[in-house]
Amino acid sequence: MSIKVGKVIYSGKAKDVYETEHSDQVVVKFRDDITAGDGEKKDCLHQKGYYNSIISSKLFKVLEEKGIKTQYIELLEPGEMLSHKLKMIPLEVITRNIAAGSLLKKFPFKDKQVFDNPIIQMDYKNDEYHDPMLNDDISMALNLATKEELDEIREITHKINAILKDFLASKGIKLVDFKIEFGYDNDGNIVLGDEISPDTCRYWDIKTFDVLDKDLFRQGECGIMDAYKKVASMILDEEELQKFEI
Ligand SMILES: Nc1ncnc2c1ncn2[C@@H]1O[C@H](COP(=O)(O)OP(=O)(O)OP(=O)(O)O)[C@@H](O)[C@H]1O
Ligand SMILES: [Mg+2]
Incomplete structure (x- = not known):
């Protein structure tokens, strides 16, 4: 598909969002920049954008096939994802199947503790306030979403977790946890946006427990x-591996 890319409408820490000739579509460009620790640790890793865009596209397609609405339209080329333009909801929706990372600093969970019921946590996506953890009352008081919308986000997120966990397990990867973002499309639907990549998920090799993120x-x-x-x-x-020369 040939698409005329316009000006950058948002430049984040790892991606740029470009407008296109269609007002309801954007091109999300995945850069090689990587940050951690609230933006304090920074680097640039050759081909990270290439792989993150391919991995995200694949997982968006897997979710679409199971009836989840996502931003994904087409991977124009590695690094450039044509997407539905969304009005983003400033929530970082985090799902945890196994205890790891910041959760262990905040609560007395055991490292690698498996949760029988996946934990869904929402953080306020706001760098100035360092993305604090929310509860529903705070989210509603900040007008981030209504109670119904928060419930819908949780319901969709549980479905996404079940689909991704099964798919990745079938490929030899354990989905430890992941962060996703949602937005509204033109029709007011809540749609999965942003990315699902090793930057935003914890993936372990099922056999060796090697960290892959x-x-x-x-x-x-x-x-x-x-x-x-x-x-x-x-x-x-096989076909995708050949196409992307992996
Ligand atoms: N389909 C979409 N339409 C419009 N904006 C989107 C879409 N998908 C993602 N975005 C927004 O584009 C930006 C992506 O950039 P990026 O992830 O680099 O930045 P960031 O979120 O500011 O930084 P970080 O994720 O590292 O905290 C985010 O603000 C995200 O909410
Ligand atoms: Mg981001």
């Missing part, structure tokens, strides 16, 4: 791009 960067380990590439190679089918 941004935790490698947080912990100053090497082989970060090898891990991202491994995720792509595990989840793509």
